[in-house]
Amino acid sequence: MASNLSFILNKPNSVTFAERPVPTLTSPHDVLVAINYTGICGSDVHYWVHGAIGHFVVKDPMVLGHESAGTVVSVGSGVTTLKAGDRVALEPGYPCRRCEACLGGTYNLCPDMVFAATPPYDGTLTGFWRAPADFCYKLPPNVSLQEGALIEPLAVGVHIVKQARVKPGQSVVVMGAGPVGLLCAAVARAFGATKVVSVDIVPEKLEFAKGYAATHTYLSQRVSAEENAKALIAAADLGAGADAVIDASGAEPSIQAALHVVRTGGTYVQGGMGKADITFPIMALCLKEVTARGSFRYGSGDYKLAIELVAAGRVDVKKLVDGVVAFKDAEEAFKKVKEGKVIKILIAGPNEKVEGALDTTVDEKAAAAAPAVGSTGCC
Ligand SMILES: [Zn+2]
Ligand SMILES: [Zn+2]
Structure with missing residues (x-):
């Protein structure tokens, strides 16, 4: 053999x-x-x-x-x-x-x-x-x-976007434009999101994201989470905030901004893994009645859907x-x-x-x- x-x-x-x-x-x-x-x-x-x-x-x-x-x-x-x-x-x-x-x-x-x-x-x-x-x-x-x-990293993205319950016509912000963040953006588009904003601290990553699946990009600034969120919402014309915000970075400042970007009654999903404990804007979660979900690896149907999305040409x-x-x-x-x-x-x-x-x-x-x-x- x-x-x-x-x-x-x-x-x-x-x-x-x-x-x-x-x-x-x-x-x-x-x-x-x-x-x-x-x-x-x-x-x-x-x-x-x-x-x-x-x-x-x-x-x-x-x-x-x-x-x-x-x-x-x-x-x-x-x-x-x-x-x-x-x-x-x-x-x-x-x-x-x-x-x-x-x-x-x-x-x-x-x-x-x-x-x-x-x-x-x-x-x-x-x-x-x-x-x-x-x-x-x-x-x-x-x-x-x-x-x-x-298919493995794509299945991770499929699971995260499923956790975000993305519906046609919605706006989705994805924190982080690494492989999983890029794939989350692509899956969100495939799920019918009409506005998908990729966010990162590296301009080259955002340039790629723009040519990949993002409709908008935002370069995170070294300012407070609230200020970043405000500028992001303005840059992507998100009105009262994004329907869903996905963190695919695991970075504390991104997670903090995410809670200020999500709209009242919106959904926030933690996909990225960074520090085990962070300072979290829990008041925003409470006052906006945000639905927060974790996402870990992938489960039933995720591989099947990931392959289907590639086969159908919906995700490259x-x-x-x-x-x-x-x-x-x-x-x-x-x-x-x-x-x-x-x-x-x-x-x-x-x-x-x-x-x-x-x-x-x-x-x-x-x-x-x-x-x-x-x-x-x-x-
Ligand atoms: Zn992996
Ligand atoms: Zn078991």
């Missing part, structure tokens, strides 16, 4: 490549997938630099990566929906399926979640990945494997990809993301050419050639 080369974090800022045993199917409902493309997430970089996120601490060497697409190589006896050769987007978190959260339809809140590249569990920057078949989503013919690797995820690097250059890709030089960078392989199963009908040929990393200076 082909290589099961894996990209492993040993301790902060120390990574190695090693061959790991190829996983075997443990349930008749499992499939084995050869990993073709993996995107790098902020959380991967955070583990690489700091070795921990909150109470998740990397104690033993851990394979990184969780934004992957690949090709099915074998299926268990109970699998009826997939076969070898199918191209799939991988949903990388596996809930227990038995607890109250799981049975209640919010499996993303399962306390026993096994999530890729979240200690102690290994991630998907590896040769072969074993997964339950129902967490592998077959890509339609017009969706490439590269796009497949971007390809535009976010600055380049594709070969598996051996994975660390280089992490450096680029850390430096903020790219929006999304994909790591190819290590099995980009498994038994001719790779779909070369779309744009995969170019990807297999692993062009050099580009930089649009958008992040």
Whole structure:
């Protein structure tokens, strides 16, 4: 069998490549997938630099990566929906399926979640990945494997916008124009929002946002949250405030401004993760009777909708990809993301050419050639 080369974090800022045993199917409902493309997430970089996120601490060497697409190589006896050769987007978190959260339809809140590249569990920057078949989503013919690797962050955006209950004709403000913020803006447009305002502190990011999904942009100023909110509302002509405000930044000043931008009776959703505790304008929340919701990962139907939005041409995820690097250059890709030089960078392989199963009908040929990393200076 082909290589099961894996990209492993040993301790902060120390990574190695090693061959790991190829996983075997443990349930008749499992499939084995050869990993073709993996995107790098902020959380991967955070583990690489700091070795921990909150109470998740990397104690033993851990394979990184969780934004992957690949090709099915074998299926268990109970699998009826997939076969070898199918191209799939991988949903990388596996809930227990038995607890109250799981049975209640919010499996993303399962306390026993096994999530890729979240200690102690290994991630998907590896040769072969074993997964339950129902967490592998077959890509339609017009969706490439590269796009497949971007379904994970898009599903995050889908979940956030669902939490915001965005309706046609509404105005939505998105704090932060990183990958998830950009995708939230695109999903909000797809949900029918007619005014979508991207907000950031980096002008280049806003320039990209404007050409991507935002109808308006606003460059945050170093002034009070109230002043920023006032200027934002004026700049985007939001009248009495935005119907929904999404924070995709996790930054305290953005969150504070968000509560002053949302209209009376509007909705505020926290998607970004930054400091665990902040100063929060709770009086604005109360007086305006704002509905506030959290958003964590993705749940039932989110992957399906994310794929549908890409297949239907409603969300363009390809535009976010600055380049594709070969598996051996994975660390280089992490450096680029850390430096903020790219929006999304994909790591190819290590099995980009498994038994001719790779779909070369779309744009995969170019990807297999692993062009050099580009930089649009958008992040
Ligand atoms: Zn991610
Ligand atoms: Zn559960």
